[in-house]
Amino acid sequence: MLHKVYDSLLALAYPQVCQICENSVENLADGVACRSCWKKTRIFSGTETLCGKCGRFLQPKPSNFKTFCHLCDEHFYDSACAVGIYENALSASVLNLKREPFIARHLQNLFVSRFENSDFQDISLLVPVPLSKRRFFERGFNQASVLADILAKQTGIKLDEQSLIRKIHTPMHRAAMDNKAREMSVKNAFEVKRPRFIEGKKILLVDDVFTSGATVSNCAKTLKKCGADKIYVFTLAKTL
Ligand SMILES: [Zn+2]
Numbered sequence: 001m002l003h004k005v006y007d008s009l010l011a012l013a014y015p016q017v018c019q020i021c022e023n024s025v026e027n028l029a030d031g032v033a034c035r036s037c038w039k040k041t042r043i044f045s046g047t048e049t050l051c052g053k054c055g056r057f058l059q060p061k062p063s064n065f066k067t068f069c070h071l072c073d074e075h076f077y078d079s080a081c082a083v084g085i086y087e088n089a090l091s092a093s094v095l096n097l098k099r100e101p102f103i104a105r106h107l108q109n110l111f112v113s114r115f116e117n118s119d120f121q122d123i124s125l126l127v128p129v130p131l132s133k134r135r136f137f138e139r140g141f142n143q144a145s146v147l148a149d150i151l152a153k154q155t156g157i158k159l160d161e162q163s164l165i166r167k168i169h170t171p172m173h174r175a176a177m178d179n180k181a182r183e184m185s186v187k188n189a190f191e192v193k194r195p196r197f198i199e200g201k202k203i204l205l206v207d208d209v210f211t212s213g214a215t216v217s218n219c220a221k222t223l224k225k226c227g228a229d230k231i232y233v234f235t236l237a238k239t240l
């Protein structure tokens with residue numbers, strides 16, 4: 001309650017402009033988007049039909065049986081889920097997270113509650129999708145680590161930022177890249193530095209956005225080669 005009052009007062013003192021519609025953001029907890037833009041953002045509630053493996057949005061209504069998109073059949077992770085669709089307030093928040101290592105409270109709450117209501121079981125390690133050294137120095141932080149750290153603090157699950165590294169610097173994936181180009185750009189890009197920390201573990205890979213799944217699939221492939229038991233993927237947003 002106090003948080004809410006404080007956030008509203010701060011928003012009054014330092015008005016923020018919504019990065020989507022340019023109206024003012026009335027509550028600091030909403031971050032870079034106003035309440036009305038958040039309302040237009042599809043956050044998964046658990047009643048829609050999502051691919052049983054990659055979590056891709058298939059239809060707004062529930063389905064009586066497990067449905068798969070089959071675009072993810074070859075992917076190496078076991079299952080993936082996201083908070084919602086990469087649009088409006090979620091896409092603005094993801095873009096902002098590449099600029100500053102901060103996630104507003106509303107989105108933090110959505111992120112943690114989606115995790116708590118997910119099918120992920122017995123996770124023993126949180127592994128953020130790593131950046132290359134070059135990208136890390138350009139940006140100053142890894143946005144996936146910011147997210148994994150929130151979960152680590154909330155759940156007490158161990159955070160491991162050292163075991164998986166990105167040994168090859170790959171260009172940023174652009175929206176125009178097709179799945180084949182994305183796949184080629186991350187092929188063999190990852191390496192496990194400390195296999196004994198990985199062996200037999202059920203790992204939650206954390207990233208900001210799931211696009212084609214090529215990046216997380218290659219991380220999963222590398223981790224499984226080193227003896228990881230299960231790889232689950234959790235992201236803020238998922239592209240349509
Ligand atoms: Zn707005």
Ligand SMILES: [Zn+2]
Nearest residue numbers: 051054069072
């Ligand atoms: Zn799928």
